[in-house]
Amino acid sequence: MNNKIKVTIIGCGARGIEHAGAYASISDATIWALCDPNLERLKAFPGDIPTERRFADVASLLKNHVPELVHLITPPTVRLAVIKQMLEAGVKAFVIEKPFASSLAEARQIVALCQSHQARFVVNHQLPCMGTFRRSKRLLEDGVIGEIERVRISCNGSPAEQGTHMIDLAGVFLGGLRPQRLLGQIAGAKKLQAAHPSPEWMIGRILCEGGVPVDLVFGDIADPRVDPALFWVGCRLEIFGSKGMIDQSLARGYRIILHNGPMLVDTAYHWGTENDQAQRDFTREALDNFSGKHASLANSGEAALQPIAVLEGLMASAMNNTLENYPVEPIGDLAQSLKERLTK
Numbered sequence: 001m002n003n004k005i006k007v008t009i010i011g012c013g014a015r016g017i018e019h020a021g022a023y024a025s026i027s028d029a030t031i032w033a034l035c036d037p038n039l040e041r042l043k044a045f046p047g048d049i050p051t052e053r054r055f056a057d058v059a060s061l062l063k064n065h066v067p068e069l070v071h072l073i074t075p076p077t078v079r080l081a082v083i084k085q086m087l088e089a090g091v092k093a094f095v096i097e098k099p100f101a102s103s104l105a106e107a108r109q110i111v112a113l114c115q116s117h118q119a120r121f122v123v124n125h126q127l128p129c130m131g132t133f134r135r136s137k138r139l140l141e142d143g144v145i146g147e148i149e150r151v152r153i154s155c156n157g158s159p160a161e162q163g164t165h166m167i168d169l170a171g172v173f174l175g176g177l178r179p180q181r182l183l184g185q186i187a188g189a190k191k192l193q194a195a196h197p198s199p200e201w202m203i204g205r206i207l208c209e210g211g212v213p214v215d216l217v218f219g220d221i222a223d224p225r226v227d228p229a230l231f232w233v234g235c236r237l238e239i240f241g242s243k244g245m246i247d248q249s250l251a252r253g254y255r256i257i258l259h260n261g262p263m264l265v266d267t268a269y270h271w272g273t274e275n276d277q278a279q280r281d282f283t284r285e286a287l288d289n290f291s292g293k294h295a296s297l298a299n300s301g302e303a304a305l306q307p308i309a310v311l312e313g314l315m316a317s318a319m320n321n322t323l324e325n326y327p328v329e330p331i332g333d334l335a336q337s338l339k340e341r342l343t344k
């Protein structure tokens with residue numbers, strides 16, 4: 001027990017419980033402390049963490065204990081402030097839920113602060129670790145659908161809720177996303193005050209080096225078949241190739257439709273089971289990354305900026321009526337600019 005990495009969970013909502021669950025199968029780390037101002041959640045959080053290691057605020061936690069590894073699973077808007085406190089106290093490693101900040105400006109600050117404190121972080125984009133995506137990616141790499149001609153990503157969550165998940169996933173399937181120009185449209189003001197402040201809807205196109213465009217639709221218009229109560233399973237990836245297409249969603253797994261051949265369907269799929277497996281595998285990779293056993297994860301440190309930068313560039317394109325060049329600069333006051341644009 002003494003040699004185990006001591007993990008602190010900050011943010012004890014449903015997702016915090018899933019993060020903690022991943023440690024059931026990890027023998028070299030253990031959940032040591034919890035922190036959440038919501039006392040009911042703090043008390044009800046499963047596991048045998050004693051009351052004296054369940055903290056209602058970050059300052060009291062830090063007075064008692066400097067965590068070895070923090071899982072930051074709060075809403076995105078409070079993360080920068082919490083990370084600053086943690087870094088000043090000497091914390092050196094973070095797993096941060098997506099999107100890891102609520103704007104590109106904040107995301108850059110987090111990267112710079114972590115660099116100046118010699119701290120490391122990874123962003124919890126676990127979808128590529130799901131068995132279903134690993135299986136379809138293998139078939140893609142085996143050439144089953146031929147040369148990739150176009151990619152389409154969509155999600156029923158808002159752009160800020162699930163957009164970075166999908167941009168990250170497109171990058172994994174393309175062997176790295178190399179954006180050059182961004183064209184976006186946004187609409188809907190009802191989510192500007194939500195936990196993930198966001199336009200309600202976004203459509204757009206990411207023009208990439210090498211010529212494969214990535215089209216996107218984010219928001220509850222994406223897949224009308226998805227039950228609104230289960231909006232998160234609306235994440236969908238379609239890859240169009242010279243011989244056929246992969247049509248994959250969190251709700252249904254994948255089917256591969258070939259121009260001249262049978263349809264392959266991933267019948268073994270159950271999203272909840274595979275999401276748990278993905279969280280376990282992702283957590284293992286993150287631990288190995290922090291201990292230097294695993295090459296740097298794509299969504300760690302500075303590399304983690306790309307999905308947020310692409311999302312914000314698409315918003316800039318929508319607000320400025322321009323085709324934005326990538327890399328993009330942060331929008332001055334993103335929240336205010338979105339409000340002005342969407343409530344006119």
Ligand SMILES: NC(=O)c1ccc[n+]([C@@H]2O[C@H](COP(=O)([O-])OP(=O)(O)OC[C@H]3O[C@@H](n4cnc5c(N)ncnc54)[C@H](O)[C@@H]3O)[C@@H](O)[C@H]2O)c1
Nearest residue numbers: 011012013014015016035036037038073074075078097098
């Ligand atoms: N990767 C995924 O597949 C996935 C799935 C679901 C949610 N998420 C992300 O996980 C995050 C949390 O999701 P959730 O559904 O559990 O949200 P939630 O709002 O239910 O829970 C967040 C918790 O953080 C606590 N909190 C707020 N400020 C805090 C602070 N300063 N210090 C400590 N705790 C604080 C809140 O009291 C709350 O209990 C979000 O960013 C969400 O986007 C990711």
